[in-house]
Amino acid sequence: MLVSDFDFHLPEDLIAQQPPAERGASRMLVMDRATGSVRGSTFADLPSQLRAGDLLVLNDSRVIPARLYALRTLRREKEQPTGRIEVMLTEAAGDNRWHALVRPGRKVAIGEILVFPNAAGEIELKAEVLERGEFGDRLLQFEPVDDFYAALERIGHIPLPPYIHRDDAVADRERYQTVYSQERGSVAAPTAGLHFTPQILDALKASGVEIARVTLHVGLGTFAPLRVDRVDEVHLHQERYTLSAAAADAVNRAVLEGRRIVAVGTTVVRTLEHCAREAAGAPLQPHSGTTEIFISPGYQFLLVQGLLTNFHLPQSSLLMLVSAFAGRERVLAAYKHAVENRYRFFSYGDCMFIA
Known part of the structure; x- marks a missing residue:
């Protein structure tokens, strides 16, 4: 079949x-x-x-509000963030690790640090890229925070399916x-x-x-x-x-x-x-x-x-x-x-x- x-x-x-x-x-x-x-x-x-x-x-x-927006830092020791990317969490992998789809992901390399700011520019989450897979897949190691899901609620977006051609709304x-x-x-x-x-x-x-x-x-x-x-x-x-x-x-x-x-x-x-x-x-x-x-x-x-x-x-x-x-x-x-x-x-x- x-x-x-x-x-x-x-x-x-x-x-x-x-x-x-x-x-x-x-x-x-x-x-x-x-x-x-x-x-x-x-x-x-x-x-x-x-x-x-x-x-x-x-x-x-x-x-969960799994669609996030991050800023890239090219090396661990580099503190100044660079370009903005979309990070879609796809599956929890334990110990503050998540699989994610990164877009555009072609240049996001292993070892990069991604920072996730809120509307005021304050860093809510930070993650290192541990592994790189196909079709934009990455394994991210997040730094521990008091309440990871509360941070997602503050900075994340509802992951509407790709066939819904609009941004998510409050509703x-x-x-x-x-x-x-x-x-x-x-x-x-x-x-x-x-x-x-x-x-x-x-x-x-x-x-x-x-x-x-x-x-x-x-x-x-x-x-x-x-x-x-x-x-x-x-x-x-x-x-x-x-x-x-x-x-x-x-x-x-x-x-x-x-x-x-x-x-x-x-x-x-x-x-x-x-x-x-x-x-x-x-x-x-x-x-x-x-x-x-x-x-x-x-x-x-x-x-x-x-x-x-x-x-x-x-x-x-x-x-x-x-x-x-x-x-x-x-x-x-x-x-x-x-x-x-x-x-x-x-x-x-x-x-x-x-x-």
């Missing part, structure tokens, strides 16, 4: 550049995965699509987060969760739906183009996850009792399916780890039986995951229907419920 088998025509004007005026007001395409039939609805109707006893699993990762600090986000670490939002409001969550609980939370910190690899031609050559970046004791217990009980498990977003699918494969048929145990699981057509799902998801990029690993869940031809037909009916695509766009 080729990556190009997952291409589709998408008019540029259907890519949502702003969130809907009200959270939870998006359209929702409801798809029967067995037949491929689709019908239009709204996200506010989600409680009627779920059944009492369903287990709805959310990703509670919180997006994005709230709208590019789920209302249940808690664990800091993502550099991209788990976007299927952006539709939820506290009221809709309350309505789901009142209707007998059980809700559990896992954590998977989304990396920029979710937007990275696939640089191979064949699907079996795709390799994803690792992402960190945590399966809490409460989540493991909720999933185990749902499996034992034959209740449906519904994932909110592809990040939850990847977390649950990775954990199920690691457990090899045994009950899930609480733990943390990393996953690079790639799900494409032919994959046999072990836990997930329902999926709420946004509309994804052509030729993307996320579209392949959805196609594995509901069938490539059916999913592409549903996407064609969505284009013809002018659904809004990608992070700030509309959603699909597949069951």
Whole structure:
């Protein structure tokens, strides 16, 4: 199977550049995965699509202000900063180390010191370049500060995806987060969760739906183009996850009792399916780890039986995951229907419920 088998025509004007005026007001395409039939609805109707006893699993990762601007210093002993560059944090590497994409990065060498000033020109953060990789990737060692994430909040910008062609705004600090986000670490939002409001969550609980939370910190690899031609050559970046004791217990009980498990977003699918494969048929145990699981057509799902998801990029690993869940031809037909009916695509766009 080729990556190009997952291409589709998408008019540029259907890519949502702003969130809907009200959270939870998006359209929702409801798809029967067995037949491929689709019908239009709204996200506010989600409680009627779920059944009492369903287990709805959310990703509670919180997006950090990962887009920073730094000044270069060419040598450790040189104190006067030089040119301004963009630094996008992509993944924590422990001990004040972060992987980052640097732009323009061609001349940023190992051993350089990057300084990160605030609006007043005061240095908030300082980092040394330890390693240099492909496509602008660098490993940075930050000098310790009292509260690294507080510094990011002061000087960082929300890392809107590359297909949103505008600078981040103040409103994005709230709208590019789920209302249940808690664990800091993502550099991209788990976007299927952006539709939820506290009221809709309350309505789901009142209707007998059980809700559990896992954590998977989304990396920029979710937007990275696939640089191979064949699907079996795709390799994803690792992402960190945590399966809490409460989540493991909720999933185990749902499996034992034959209740449906519904994932909110592809990040939850990847977390649950990775954990199920690691457990090899045994009950899930609480733990943390990393996953690079790639799900494409032919994959046999072990836990997930329902999926709420946004509309994804052509030729993307996320579209392949959805196609594995509901069938490539059916999913592409549903996407064609969505284009013809002018659904809004990608992070700030509309959603699909597949069951």
